[in-house]
Amino acid sequence: MERAMPQESFWDRLVISLRSNRPAVIVLGFTLLLAVAIAIESGPSQIINSIVSGGILALLAVGLALVFGVMNIPHFAHGESFMVGAYVGYFVFTPINNYVQESGNAVLGAIAPVIAVIVAAIVGLILGAVLERLIFAPLRHRTREGWVMNTFLLTVGLAYIMINGTTLLLGPNFRGIPRYYYIPPIEILNIRIAADRIFAFVVSIITIAALTFFMQKTRTGRAIRAVAQDETGAQLVGIDLDFIHTLTFALATAMAAMAGAALLYMFQAYPTVGLKPLYLSWYVVMLVGLGNVYGAIVGGFIVALLQTATQQFIGIAWEDVVPTIVMIIILILVPSGIFGSEVKGVQEQ
Amino acid sequence: MENQKSAWNRFTTRLSTIGFSPLGLILLLALLVLPLFPPFNQEHILRWLIMGAFLAAQAVAFDFTAGYINVVNFGFAAILGLGAYTAAIMTNTSPVLAIQPGLSPWIAIWIGAIVSGMVGLGLGVLTLRLRGIFAAVMSWFVGIALLGIIRNWTAVTRGPMGMHPHSLLETTDNLPYFYIIMGMMLVVYIVLKLVVRSHYGLAFKAIGQNFDAARASGINPTYYRVFNFTLSAFFAGWLGGFYAFYFGALTPQTLMHTSKTVEVLALVYIGGRGSLWGGMAIAFPFVFLIEFLRSNFTELPGLHLVVYGVLMVVVMIYYPAGFAGLYDWARAKLLSAFARRKSRAQEAEA
Numbered sequence: 001m002e003r004a005m006p007q008e009s010f011w012d013r014l015v016i017s018l019r020s021n022r023p024a025v026i027v028l029g030f031t032l033l034l035a036v037a038i039a040i041e042s043g044p045s046q047i048i049n050s051i052v053s054g055g056i057l058a059l060l061a062v063g064l065a066l067v068f069g070v071m072n073i074p075h076f077a078h079g080e081s082f083m084v085g086a087y088v089g090y091f092v093f094t095p096i097n098n099y100v101q102e103s104g105n106a107v108l109g110a111i112a113p114v115i116a117v118i119v120a121a122i123v124g125l126i127l128g129a130v131l132e133r134l135i136f137a138p139l140r141h142r143t144r145e146g147w148v149m150n151t152f153l154l155t156v157g158l159a160y161i162m163i164n165g166t167t168l169l170l171g172p173n174f175r176g177i178p179r180y181y182y183i184p185p186i187e188i189l190n191i192r193i194a195a196d197r198i199f200a201f202v203v204s205i206i207t208i209a210a211l212t213f214f215m216q217k218t219r220t221g222r223a224i225r226a227v228a229q230d231e232t233g234a235q236l237v238g239i240d241l242d243f244i245h246t247l248t249f250a251l252a253t254a255m256a257a258m259a260g261a262a263l264l265y266m267f268q269a270y271p272t273v274g275l276k277p278l279y280l281s282w283y284v285v286m287l288v289g290l291g292n293v294y295g296a297i298v299g300g301f302i303v304a305l306l307q308t309a310t311q312q313f314i315g316i317a318w319e320d321v322v323p324t325i326v327m328i329i330i331l332i333l334v335p336s337g338i339f340g341s342e343v344k345g346v347q348e349q
Numbered sequence: 350m351e352n353q354k355s356a357w358n359r360f361t362t363r364l365s366t367i368g369f370s371p372l373g374l375i376l377l378l379a380l381l382v383l384p385l386f387p388p389f390n391q392e393h394i395l396r397w398l399i400m401g402a403f404l405a406a407q408a409v410a411f412d413f414t415a416g417y418i419n420v421v422n423f424g425f426a427a428i429l430g431l432g433a434y435t436a437a438i439m440t441n442t443s444p445v446l447a448i449q450p451g452l453s454p455w456i457a458i459w460i461g462a463i464v465s466g467m468v469g470l471g472l473g474v475l476t477l478r479l480r481g482i483f484a485a486v487m488s489w490f491v492g493i494a495l496l497g498i499i500r501n502w503t504a505v506t507r508g509p510m511g512m513h514p515h516s517l518l519e520t521t522d523n524l525p526y527f528y529i530i531m532g533m534m535l536v537v538y539i540v541l542k543l544v545v546r547s548h549y550g551l552a553f554k555a556i557g558q559n560f561d562a563a564r565a566s567g568i569n570p571t572y573y574r575v576f577n578f579t580l581s582a583f584f585a586g587w588l589g590g591f592y593a594f595y596f597g598a599l600t601p602q603t604l605m606h607t608s609k610t611v612e613v614l615a616l617v618y619i620g621g622r623g624s625l626w627g628g629m630a631i632a633f634p635f636v637f638l639i640e641f642l643r644s645n646f647t648e649l650p651g652l653h654l655v656v657y658g659v660l661m662v663v664v665m666i667y668y669p670a671g672f673a674g675l676y677d678w679a680r681a682k683l684l685s686a687f688a689r690r691k692s693r694a695q696e697a698e699a
Contacts, residue, residue: 074482074486135662135666138666139666148481148482149419149421149481149482149485150665152421152482152485153421153618153665154662154665154666156611156614157611157658157661157662157665158662159611160608160611160654160658160661161655161658161659161662163608163654164655164657164658165651165655167651167654168649168650168651168652168655171650172650172651271651275607279489282486282489286486286490290482317500317501318497318501320496320497321494321497321498324490324493324494324497325494327490328475328487328490328491328494331475331483331486331487331490332478335478335479335483
């Protein structure tokens, strides 16, 4: 649909898709109502909180949407990329932090979390490329029959191996850090926000912006979008499919790993840490439509707000149940998501 | 000679109606008498066998949906757990919890099955419009919701603290439980086998292979899909009841978690999807392998689960037919070799 018009900005797309889209208007209107209700109930701090977690969720969901949009893989091991990122973040940050505590080097202390996230991204890139070459490329070259379902189950097995392999290598214990930045919360508009939250938010926003720029303005990014639109056509104009697939998977893995490293202060690193980020990002892609990359950015904020609302009005224990039920209703009423799934043949497979 | 042969033929035909080959029957009988002989009469090995039969029966019920109508029910473990919890709540007499019906486990196990069956019916209706991956994700979401509800409804289920229902039998001996779960496994297998051997099975396969073509040729997909889900969930809940009254400890995380579904799924794929018996047959050697790895490599926790996952992925990529496919291939090879030798002998005679 809109994806065919390359020069439009993200907001143009949003407006165009809203004009003739009742489910999206209903969901967005409902989200705004929820936001107002939360703001009245507990002040703007909760709104800020959901925006911050929405940014990270968007980062996760964009990777998931990208993998589905380009490669048609319903990626079930996305949470395990998050887990790998969390471990990398821990093993990079802890020694630097110990050194900083001893030497009192403030500059190094300020950039230590950044280093952790960047290393996590590099590890994620390598891991994603290796996994794609090792698992999906051989299967793709052999047969495309029942691809969506087969790769789905394959990623399920992959997640299982990665979780238990991590337990095997590193043990089941939690490795966490108390915080990234040992500075008092920062005040913005009379609202106090922990520095770590701002850091995580900035990481996700910069990454998403960089990805958008990459997809819109660079040759390789355009090639990725071409493959998402029409694989055969892309091949005809000389795009190297193998390279694009490997790159896409590596990018998605790197984004999830960055999210894992950026949220280390909140989630800690342990083998099954990926499950919750996994189903949250699945809520997002199911809400906006499988494979819809730009929709996933908006969806991340919607789901985060829904979670905050559940915590506020129903109780923290129900924060999984209520969003799940909302997503079940969305799946019944609009299976292709509120912004529409642009991937061809998904319903049939 | 002729008469004898036709009697044998009649016997094998009857046998195959309920889904057994003569070899399968012999193996089954061997399995049934196995715990009477050392070293298999030790209590811990008996527990492995019970675990094997429990997994085997789950694999059959799971394959009934995954292998026939081609919908992977990702909420399978949650539905099984729901049956277990319902059965446990029905027998509750402790005043700590809000509901104390105090029924006998023998009745409660059926109530659990019926409740699970009803949830299966609901899930069947929910996933009607959805195909493939969407149906799988939907059942996954339903499973997460079920787990969350049971974990949060602490007044009745004690939440993450877990429930401790009474046992099914007075005895602490494992042997009676082994025969009960073997009986349950056989009931699940034979009932589902009879269903898939009837025209229902044909309709399931047609829907699984091509939904629209099946509908165009006059099959009502709504009815068959909902029927399939309901029956599979009913048996899942029934098995959950056994779990509750045998293991005597239920927590939402250990019973209803998605990873439990993945274990059954792996078993079904390794055994051969769409065969019903593949997963069941492979469950017993598998439990022994897993338990062997677990008890002999205690310094490597999780090794057995890694082996599980690697086996599943390898089978999926390189040999999608699984163990059942391997068996069929070997059988065809043997039969053709046998036929060749026979014809050669006849030629020599002539």
